[in-house]
Amino acid sequence: MPKSMHVIWWDNKLGPSVGRSYPEEIVLTTEEAVVIFMGHGANMESEIGYTKLKRGLVVSYLDSPICIAVVIKDDEDTAIIERNLMRLVPHLNFNTEDWETEIRRAYNTLNELIQETTGDELLTNPNVKTLITDLIEGRIEKIRPKSILKSIIRYPEASNYLGNDEEEVARMLEDLEKEGVLQRKTYGRVISCRQCGGHEVEFKLLCPKCESEKLHNVYNIYCPECSKQTHVVIVDELSEVICTACRDPVKVSELSVIDVESLCNECGAASADPKIVFFCALCEKRLKITDLLGGTGLAYEPTPEFTPEEK
Template structure:
């Protein structure tokens, strides 16, 4: 079980502030707090950080300016502590006026969460038990992921048993894997930034000629008034457009879109095949083919 838990804060002008810890016999130093924050990246872009201190390995969760750090025992599995730290942070009252009691409660709750999601205790959850039984009897042959642009692995069949929280479902499947009830096998590809490990992706359209992202969307539509085709630029908060043929106004809700082209404001070129730029939502790095194809998804099968 973890040895200690720490609450620290980051001020952009003054640096780290040391909060409460439990137990209190081995508090962090300011230097150690700085190292922990550095474990979240130069821009503090990573939610979860790993830091090797002289006193041991620390797993931390950062939701700036708040950071909760957990000191591991040498026999602790870091991935287990990380999953349960992510479960824990949603239950911490960061606005508490009684941090001595709050950090103590957090430490005890973390120990409970680790115990509940390990070994036979994991099967005390009836939803988990039913999932394992249905997989063992062949009712469910495999839990196959469905990847979304957010690059979160969804397991729809597992969610039928374990609930709609996709991140918690993934954590429970890893718990079941560690307990020997499930076997993971590679499945498909998972987007993952090689710079910071982020899995959230932003999509941006750019001109294929000059690379500018300053572009209009030009729609080819049927005019509901005269029935002719007409081109129009649709922007946000627009309620109606005027047909180029009959000159009458038409409500945007009545338009039938035939095709869409992009018109670059920079070079003036129109195209219906824009350049698609994917970037990491955490650190802003442009995704390369290796980022897009290098990650491996996991499907789970009965042990």
């Protein structure tokens, strides 16, 4: 059970404001609130923050300008607190006018979630029991990760048992690994920003010559009027284009596209192979090859020593 839970606010002009706490007698100072906010990054870009205070380690969740801070005991597992804090977030009313009641309810709910996802309680979940049994009996070889561009790591086999909330499925697998039911093994690579640890990725197409972002698509089309191939630039609002061969207007909906390449508005270079550059969606850092290949995917298998009868 964590020591305490607190709600704090950030104002760009006034700085931090300390709100309600539970238990009520444990109150944060303004200086501690500043340190907690800094744990979310210089620009407060990180959703989860870790802060070391004299009173203990703090795990916090930021939904700017509101931050929920949990002070934990020395012997508590920070990963368990973080996973269950994320489970708690959908149940929080960030628009409440009664934070005294809300923070007390949140503290009690967090403790209930911790109990439900650790120890014997975890394996009372019938879906979890079925998943583990099928793993042990070989109906599932292993729970493999599947990364998508949005950078949510999916575990399709586990989702068939535990539901479609991919983040909750990943947290449940971590709970089972913590309890010694499953073991993790490396499986492939995932994208991981070395600056902020984020997994969400955005990409841009750049001119391969000057790296400008100002590109137009040039289409190699077949003209239905003169039966010749020609090149046209089609922007979103165009409904028809002029064939450069016969000079007749042709409806965009009637065009047959043969090929497409990019044309740079800055240097005029045309290319069928524009440069693809990836950026971290959280901190906007341009990702390098070490970011793209540096992360390790994790698959889950049953722990050899575990049998369902143990619990």
